[in-house]
Structures are given as structure tokens and as C-alpha cells.
Amino acid sequence: xxxxxxxxxxxxxxxxxxxxxxxxxxxxxxxxxxxxxxxxxxxxxxxxxxxxxxxxxxxxxxxxxxxxxxxxxxxxxxxxxxxxxxxxxxxxxxxxxxxxxxxxxxxxxxxxxxxxxxxxxxxxxxxxxxxxxxxxxxxxxxxxxxxxxxxxxxxxxxxxxxxxxxxxxxxxxxxxxxxxxxxxxxxxxxxxxxxxxxxxxxxxxxxxxxxxxxxxxxxxxxxxxxxxxxxxxxxxxxxxxxxxxxxxxxxxxxxxxxxxxxxxxxxxxxxxxxxxxxxxxxxxxxxxxxxxxxxxxxxxxxxxxxxxxxxxxxxxxxxxxxxxxxxxxxxxxxxxxxxxxxxxxxxxxxxxxxxxxxxxxxxxxxxxxxxxxxxxxxxxxxxxxxxxxxxxxxxxxxxxxxxxxxxxxxxxxxxxxxxxxxxxxxxxxxxxxxxxxxxxxxxxxxxxxxxxxxxxx
Amino acid sequence: xxxxxxxxxxxxxxxxxxxxxxxxxxxxxxxxxxxxxxxxxxxxxxxxxxxxxxxxxxxxxxxxxxxxxxxxxxxxxxxxxxxxxxxxxxxxxxxxxxxxxxxxxxxxxxxxxxxxxxxxxxxxxxxxxxxxxxxxxxxxxxxxxxxxxxxxxxxxxxxxxxxxxxxxxxxxxxxxxxxxxxxxxxxxxxxxxxxxxxxxxxxxxxxxxxxxxxxxxxxxxxxxxxxxxxxxxxxxxxxxxxxxxxxxxxxxxxxxxxxxxxxxxxxxxxxxxxxxxxxxxxxxxxxxxxxxxxxxxxxxxxxxxxxxxxxxxxxxxxxxxxxxxxxxxxxxxxxxxxxxxxxxxxxxxxxxxxxxxxxxxxxxxxxxxxxxxxxxxxxxxxxxxxxxxxxxxxxxxxxxxxxxxxxxxxxxxxxxxxxxxxxxxxxxxxxxxxxxxxxxxxxxxxxxxxxxxxxxx
Numbered sequence: 001x002x003x004x005x006x007x008x009x010x011x012x013x014x015x016x017x018x019x020x021x022x023x024x025x026x027x028x029x030x031x032x033x034x035x036x037x038x039x040x041x042x043x044x045x046x047x048x049x050x051x052x053x054x055x056x057x058x059x060x061x062x063x064x065x066x067x068x069x070x071x072x073x074x075x076x077x078x079x080x081x082x083x084x085x086x087x088x089x090x091x092x093x094x095x096x097x098x099x100x101x102x103x104x105x106x107x108x109x110x111x112x113x114x115x116x117x118x119x120x121x122x123x124x125x126x127x128x129x130x131x132x133x134x135x136x137x138x139x140x141x142x143x144x145x146x147x148x149x150x151x152x153x154x155x156x157x158x159x160x161x162x163x164x165x166x167x168x169x170x171x172x173x174x175x176x177x178x179x180x181x182x183x184x185x186x187x188x189x190x191x192x193x194x195x196x197x198x199x200x201x202x203x204x205x206x207x208x209x210x211x212x213x214x215x216x217x218x219x220x221x222x223x224x225x226x227x228x229x230x231x232x233x234x235x236x237x238x239x240x241x242x243x244x245x246x247x248x249x250x251x252x253x254x255x256x257x258x259x260x261x262x263x264x265x266x267x268x269x270x271x272x273x274x275x276x277x278x279x280x281x282x283x284x285x286x287x288x289x290x291x292x293x294x295x296x297x298x299x300x301x302x303x304x305x306x307x308x309x310x311x312x313x314x315x316x317x318x319x320x321x322x323x324x325x326x327x328x329x330x331x332x333x334x335x336x337x338x339x340x341x342x343x344x345x346x347x348x349x350x351x352x353x354x355x356x357x358x359x360x361x362x363x364x365x366x367x368x369x370x371x372x373x374x375x376x377x378x379x380x381x382x383x384x385x386x387x388x389x390x391x392x393x394x395x396x397x398x399x400x401x402x403x404x405x406x407x408x409x410x411x412x413x414x415x416x417x418x419x420x421x422x423x424x425x426x427x428x429x430x431x432x433x434x435x436x437x438x439x440x441x442x443x444x445x446x447x448x449x450x451x452x453x454x455x456x457x
Numbered sequence: 458x459x460x461x462x463x464x465x466x467x468x469x470x471x472x473x474x475x476x477x478x479x480x481x482x483x484x485x486x487x488x489x490x491x492x493x494x495x496x497x498x499x500x501x502x503x504x505x506x507x508x509x510x511x512x513x514x515x516x517x518x519x520x521x522x523x524x525x526x527x528x529x530x531x532x533x534x535x536x537x538x539x540x541x542x543x544x545x546x547x548x549x550x551x552x553x554x555x556x557x558x559x560x561x562x563x564x565x566x567x568x569x570x571x572x573x574x575x576x577x578x579x580x581x582x583x584x585x586x587x588x589x590x591x592x593x594x595x596x597x598x599x600x601x602x603x604x605x606x607x608x609x610x611x612x613x614x615x616x617x618x619x620x621x622x623x624x625x626x627x628x629x630x631x632x633x634x635x636x637x638x639x640x641x642x643x644x645x646x647x648x649x650x651x652x653x654x655x656x657x658x659x660x661x662x663x664x665x666x667x668x669x670x671x672x673x674x675x676x677x678x679x680x681x682x683x684x685x686x687x688x689x690x691x692x693x694x695x696x697x698x699x700x701x702x703x704x705x706x707x708x709x710x711x712x713x714x715x716x717x718x719x720x721x722x723x724x725x726x727x728x729x730x731x732x733x734x735x736x737x738x739x740x741x742x743x744x745x746x747x748x749x750x751x752x753x754x755x756x757x758x759x760x761x762x763x764x765x766x767x768x769x770x771x772x773x774x775x776x777x778x779x780x781x782x783x784x785x786x787x788x789x790x791x792x793x794x795x796x797x798x799x800x801x802x803x804x805x806x807x808x809x810x811x812x813x814x815x816x817x818x819x820x821x822x823x824x825x826x827x828x829x830x831x832x833x834x835x836x837x838x839x840x841x842x843x844x845x846x847x848x849x850x851x852x853x854x855x856x857x858x859x860x861x862x863x864x865x866x867x868x869x870x871x872x873x874x875x876x877x878x879x880x881x882x883x884x885x886x887x888x889x890x891x892x893x894x895x896x897x898x899x900x901x902x903x904x905x906x907x908x909x910x911x912x913x914x
Binding site for chain 1: 474476477494520521522524549550551552553556575577579582583587589590593594597601604605606607609610611612613614615616623625628629633642643649650651652653654656663666667668669671673678679683685693694703704846867870871872873874876877878903905907909912913
């Protein structure tokens with residue numbers, strides 16, 4: 001807990017406030033394990049029965065909140081360097097063990113997910129969310145130190161991000177009586193924005209726009225997909241980080257992604273070591289091994305075409321078909337980085353058909369300057385590209401993919417006026433945190449997961 | 458521009474890339490003013506007619522993008538310390554002056570607002586958005602340095618934040634055929650979340666929940682209001698910062714708000730001085746005077762009751778009625794901080810009837826432990842309170858305000874199990890940036906403003 005740095009220890013009395021994790025003891029004294037939420041470490045407090053309200057102390061159970069005055073002393077026991085001898089204990093609030101959802105005994109993640117309003121009080125989840133906070137701050141610091149501007153791209157939008165990914169609709173209509181035109185169509189003129197509006201699926205396109213005035217930008221914000229996929233890797237609401245760099249090409253982009261991931265890993269290892277230990281103990285995953293691999297190994301770079309060759313020659317029986325032009329599936333990606341290279345791996349120059357319209361078309365006419373960053377332990381965490389900055393080619397590719405360029409003229413016009421080479425990528429924050437914490441279900445790395453049928457709180 | 462730090466100047470050639478702000482010159486040479494978006498300062502580049510593609514240079518207009526090699530030398534001219542003598546200029550993209558929306562001459566903010574996809578390329582807006590970025594980072598750093606965890610409260614929610622503020626509805630229904638039950642009601646069972654869902658109006662309630670496991674938290678995210686108010690101070694989508702502190706009371710809250718504002722102001726003055734100059738030149742507001750006032754003056758604290766007395770005795774003719782129990786309007790707030798105290802001012806202990814159900818009820822039974830922070834130059838930028846941590850009183854106040862406590866039992870239950878004193882506040886990011894930049898219209902401090910009828914890009 002934040003109060004117990006060794007250099008703050010003085011013989012005088014200190015005061016702490018927190019929640020009881022456990023109490024054990026006798027009629028002569030009680031041991032309280034107190035945690036205040038600021039770190040993974042709890043403080044052991046010894047309360048002597050001579051204290052005036054000892055009968056109240058004897059009734060303390062897991063989850064009660066207290067304020068304690070006392071002296072911090074070197075602990076004779078094992079497992080902690082210091083402990084506290086209480087001189088005064090006052091109780092803020094009780095937690096009736098008959099109804100309080102959290103028990104002293106080990107609880108399953110499924111049970112805790114169903115009690116999401118309480119799970120942050122457990123050791124596992126408070127550690128995960130402290131790591132999430134630190135990862136977020138490290139990302140901000142990484143970009144700001146490199147001269148990036150943090151920008152807020154719109155959440156409400158009429159621009160359909162990629163032509164991929166289903167969007168949630170946003171409206172101010174009374175859903176019981178949606179107004180119609182005389183022709184029987186929905187009369188969006190009467191809606192708040194006077195046209196159909198939705199939640200963003202990416203901030204990239206607006207980010208590209210801002211790059212033209214700010215040079216290097218990044219977004220850090222929520223993103224939404226209305227896809228009915230109830231898996232351990234999908235959320236309807238998740239957070240994305242999307243940097244975009246003026247005058248950059250795909251190679252610059254690879255360095256940026258690699259540097260960012262390494263910066264975050266080093267920062268978290270330095271600042272959240274106790275919290276990572278809590279996660280490792282819970283998951284029994286080799287999280288630290290994977291993190292070390294990212295810090296020590298150069299990120300391997302391999303073209304999609306080379307990757308297909310490697311996979312074909314691997315002798316593995318993959319479930320999914322393998323041919324030039326196929327989507328690389330999770331099994332392929334993990335074979336590449338975990339088995340073949342044993343290193344973070346960047347696959348680049350993907351077939352044009354697979355990828356979005358805004359990616360730079362290579363001279364071969366069949367691949368685009370796209371990249372995916374694959375991490376041992378989780379697979380893809382970053383996807384990016386150099387952007388198509390030639391207006392005519394951009395329009396051709398939009399047509400070929402059935403996207404109405406006239407509806408997105410603001411975007412196309414970025415290539416009409418002072419067009420520049422530029423590149424960027426998207427990082428799924430939850431994917432990164434799953435990898436760093438070793439948690440296997442994405443619902444456990446965001447405080448309030450939104451999935452089909454689940455929007456509580 | 459980031460390339461021109463004095464310590465990097467060497468006799469060897471340097472390369473820059475950016476956009477032409479202006480070009481003037483003759484058949485013998487051209488002066489190009491190049492800006493790369495990384496700072497308010499542009500670089501003057503002299504291109505001699507002896508360069509092989511000089512005819513191309515002569516056709517360069519505002520907005521063209523170029524890459525230039527050359528030597529950085531001390532400038533003999535006024536207005537800049539260094540200038541560049543070009544040895545090679547290559548053009549990335551032109552910007553046909555017949556159609557390019559940005560002109561060399563001064564453009565109105567209204568015109569630029571209508572060309573929001575281009576305005577970031579102007580000096581004023583790139584400065585505003587760099588300040589916005591720096592303010593955001595300073596806020597993150599302030600809280601992280603003080604041991605706060607950055608948390609992501611949900612954007613999609615079924616919890617109606619305050620019972621105040623209209624929410625946008627979110628749905629996956631085809632609006633043309635909203636499914637109905639046999640009884641003719643909207644069949645929300647068939648919607649994505651199987652119940653009516655909406656966009657958050659605050660993250661506070663979920664933030665309080667997370668405080669119980671993380672001690673000190675803050676949110677930094679988008680917030681939404683579906684209110685049909687077309688003013689210079691309202692947005693349908695805006696960003697909020699909401700810290701919440703365990704074991705804190707209203708006084709702690711006042712210090713936190715004051716420290717945060719001062720930290721941000723000092724940081725921005727240090728890191729964005731050129732950008733603030735650009736804003737001051739545009740608005741002619743005494744922005745620096747107001748910022749200095751916040752740094753130098755202690756924030757005055759005055760109870761609502763005292764404030765009403767001061768206003769009554771002021772002899773001012775206010776437009777709005779003045780009596781104990783009235784809402785303090787902008788004219789009252791600005792009189793208090795700008796005329797009477799000439800200082801940032803915190804008004805606290807507001808009438809219970811005016812304020813939200815979750816604010817701590819004082820012993821007088823008629824006021825609550827609420828506070829508003831008023832800044833000279835803009836008025837209220839922060840509103841907060843100590844939270845009601847007594848379950849019975851919370852339930853009573855919910856009833857009195859017509860809020861269904863059973864629907865929000867997860868929130869009430871925070872007081873049932875290990876309840877603690879806690880306090881927090883909300884900061885409207887755009888309000889703060891309006892104050893720091895001196896801009897008078899909130900649509901000018903966010904890249905893509907969302908207002909009734911406006912959701913472009």
C-alpha cells in the first residue's frame with residue numbers, strides 16, 4: 001500500500017484506511033490483512049484485545065472498511081517486512097458475510113464476472129486494472145515523448161470506417177414510434193443529427209486528416225462493433241490506440257510499433273511487478289517469458305509470401321486451408337511467431353483482396369503495404385499500413401470494393417490537396433493487456449465488458 | 458518545427474518535409490514558408506532560381522506538400538533566427554488554388570468550421586489542437602504521479618447517470634422495422650443487449666465502484682448529451698475527466714481540483730507558449746492574465762449561502778432572480794470570481810434541492826457537500842461533491858428525487874458492503890481548453906464538433 005514506503009517509517013504513529021481482506025485471531029489479539037487498493041501488497045495489522053472496541057474488531061469480516069492508527073514496526077513473521085501494531089481502529093462500514101458476494105475462499109473468474117460490481121475488490125482484478133492503467137499511461141508517454149499529438153476523433157459519426165465491421169446505430173427517436181416520411185421511409189431528417197448516425201469502428205480516417213495539420217498524431221479512445229460474436233476475444237466496446245505519421249512509410253511504421261510495444265513492456269515490468277506476479281499466480285501462464293522475448297529479440301520481418309512458404313514447408317497439419325491469398329488464421333500466426341521464429345514477428349505486404357481500400361498498392365499490383373505484428377502468447381496485437389496517397393488509385397480501389405467515394409469526398413480530398421506519404425496502425429488495448437496479464441478472456445481485462453446481451457451497470 | 462533545434466544545426470545538409478504556408482518571390486528566388494505541423498513556428502526557406510526544377514517551385518501555392526534538402530543558416534532577416542537555403546526541392550502534392558478551401562488571406566472561424574476537414578492545417582487550429590493534446594497529457598501525468606489509476610468506465614450503458622441529461626439511444630435494430638412484442642411494445646429482448654441501452658452521460662457512478670478496489674481513480678473519456686441546445690457552450694459529444702478518491706472529503710476534493718488546474722496551467726505555459734501566442738493573437742483575449750491569476754492566487758472558498766449574501770449586497774442588476782435556493786447563473790458566477798474576488802473561486806454547500814441524489818447531505822438537512830470551481834474568464838469548469846456514503850440516506854434521497862433505487866442496486870450496494878467516505882469531481886475538457894485558449898465557441902476546441910444536425914465526417 002502506498003503508505004508503507006520504508007523511507008517514510010518513523011517511530012511516530014501513522015494512520016491507514018482500507019478494506020479487510022482477512023481476519024484471524026483469538027480472544028487475545030487479531031491479525032487483520034488490510035488492503036487500500038493502491039497496490040497488490042496488503043499490510044498485516046495486529047490488534048491487541050486491550051483495545052477498547054475489541055469486540056467490534058472480532059466481528060470484522062472480509063470487505064469491511066476501517067481506519068487504523070498505530071505504529072509500523074519490522075515484522076518478526078515471514079512474508080512481510082513490516083507490520084502495524086494498532087492503537088486505534090474505527091470501522092467505516094461492515095460487510096455482512098451472509099450476503100456479501102466476495103468470500104475469503106478462491107472464487108472462479110466466471111463467478112466474479114457475474115459480480116462485476118464487486119470484482120475490482122479482489123486481488124486479481126485490482127492488479128489487472130492497475131496494469132491496464134499503467135499500460136495506458138505508458139502509451140501516452142511513449143507518443144508524447146516522440147512529439148505526437150493526442151487527438152480525439154469522433155465517437156458519433158456518419159462515416160462508415162472501413163466498410164467492414166457492423167456499427168451500432170445512435171438515435172434520439174422514441175423507438176416505439178420512429179417517424180416515417182410520406183414514402184414510408186425512416187425520416188432521419190427528424191433525428192438529432194438529421195441523418196443516420198452510428199458509433200465509430202475506427203478513428204483512423206479522421207486521424208489521417210489531422211495528421212495533415214499536426215504531423216504525428218495518435219488516438220486513444222473507445223471503438224464499437226455490433227457483431228454478434230460471443231467469444232473470449234471479442235467485445236462490443238473496446239479501446240483502440242491509432243497512431244498516424246506524416247511522411248512515414250511502412251518501414252517507419254514497423255519501427256514505431258516495435259518501439260511502442262517494447263516501451264510499454266519495459267514500463268510495466270518496472271512499475272507493476274507485484275501486479276504481474278498476482279496475474280502469473282492466477283493464470284500460471286509464462287507471461288514474464290513472453291514479455292522478456294519482446295524486449296530481447298528483434299522483431300522478425302517476413303513478407304506474407306515468405307510466410308506462406310514457411311507454413312507450407314512446416315509439415316504441420318493446420319485446420320484451415322493454406323494457399324497464397326488465404327487469410328492467415330490464429331493457428332498460422334502463432335506457429336510463425338511461437339514455433340518457427342520464437343520471436344515477435346511482423347508479416348507485411350498482404351494480398352490486396354484481403355485488405356482495406358486505404359492501403360498503399362505495391363508496384364506488383366497484387367499486394368498492399370499492410371503489416372500485422374504477431375506476439376508469442378497471443379498472436380496479432382497490431383495491424384497497420386502505409387496509406388494510399390494517390391487519389392486516382394484510391395478511387396479505383398474504393399470502386400473495386402464497392403465503396404461510394406462521393407460519400408467520402410472529405411477523405412479522398414486529403415489526396416487532392418497537399419497529399420503526403422503517411423502510415424499508421426491500430427492497437428487493440430485489450431489484446432495488449434491480455435498478453436501482458438496472461439488472462440485468457442477479454443472480459444477480464446476491461447472493468448465493464450459489453451457483449452451480446454450484456455450491458456449491465 | 459521539430460527539426461530546427463539549435464543544437465542540431467551542423468554545416469551538413471538537412472532534410473525537412475512539410476506544407477507551404479506562403480510563397481513569395483521573383484524570377485531570381487522564392488521565399489517559402491514551410492510548416493510541418495509539429496509546432497506553431499514555420500521555417501523560411503530560400504530557393505534560388507538556379508535549382509533545376511525552379512519552374513515547378515514557382516507554381517507552388519498554399520497547401521502544397523514538399524520535401525526540401527538544404528542548409529540551415531542564421532537568418533539575416535527579422536522574425537526568425539534561422540532560415541534554410543534549399544539545394545533540392547521535391548513536390549509530394551499540389552493544392553490547386555482554384556478549389557483548395559484554404560487561402561493565404563485571413564479566414565473567419567465560421568468559414569473554417571464549415572471546412573472542418575481542412576481547418577487543422579491552419580495556424581490557429583493546429584495550435585488549439587496541440588494545446589488540447591498537451592492539456593490531456595498534463596491531466597494524465599498529474600493523476601498518475603499522485604497514484605491514481607486511469608480507468609475506463611463504460612460508454613454503452615443501461616444505467617441512467619444522474620436522472621439528468623438526455624441520453625442517446627443505441628441499437629442494432631433496423632429502424633425501418635423495429636420489432637414489437639404481442640402487446641405492441643418495442644421488443645428490446647431482440648436488440649443487441651436485450652434491453653434498452655444508451656450512451657453514458659457520466660462515468661462517475663462506475664468510477665465510485667472502482668474506487669472501492671483501486672483507492673484513487675480517474676476517468677478520461679467521451680460523454681454524450683442528446684440535448685437540443687444549439688449554443689456556443691454545448692456539444693452532443695464532449696470529453697470529461699472524473700477523478701474519485703477513497704477516504705476523501707469535500708476539502709480534499711477542493712485541493713485536488715485546485716492542484717490539478719494549476720498543474721495543467723503551468724505545464725501548458727511551459728510547453729505550448731508559442732501555441733498560446735497564436736491563440737491570443739487570434740482572439741485578443743487576456744488569456745495569459747487569467748492563467749497567471751490561477752497560478753498566483755489561492756482559490757477562494759465561499760459557501761453558497763455566503764455567495765448569495767455577497768451577490769445581494771453587490772448592488773448589481775442581475776437579469777436572473779436572486780434568493781437563497783436559486784440556481785447560480787453564469788452572470789452570478791462570473792461576478793463572484795471576476796469582479797468580487799478577482800480570483801478562482803470555489804462555491805460549496807449548495808441547496809440539496811438543486812443537486813444530484815448522490816451528494817452527501819449536511820447535518821443542516823438542507824445543503825449538500827457539493828462544490829463548483831469558477832475560473833475568471835469562463836466561469837464553472839469543475840463540479841464535484843463528497844458522495845453520500847450512508848445507505849439509508851442515499852435511498853431516501855433517491856426516493857425524494859423519483860429515482861428507482863431497485864434499478865440501481867449495484868450502486869446502492871457500494872454503501873452496504875465496506876462503505877467509505879469518498880469524493881470526486883467532473884471536469885469538462887472542452888471548457889478547460891476554451892479557458893486556456895481564450896476561444897469563445899466550444900466547436901473550435903474539438904476537432905469534429907457534434908451538435909444538433911451536425912455529425913459530418
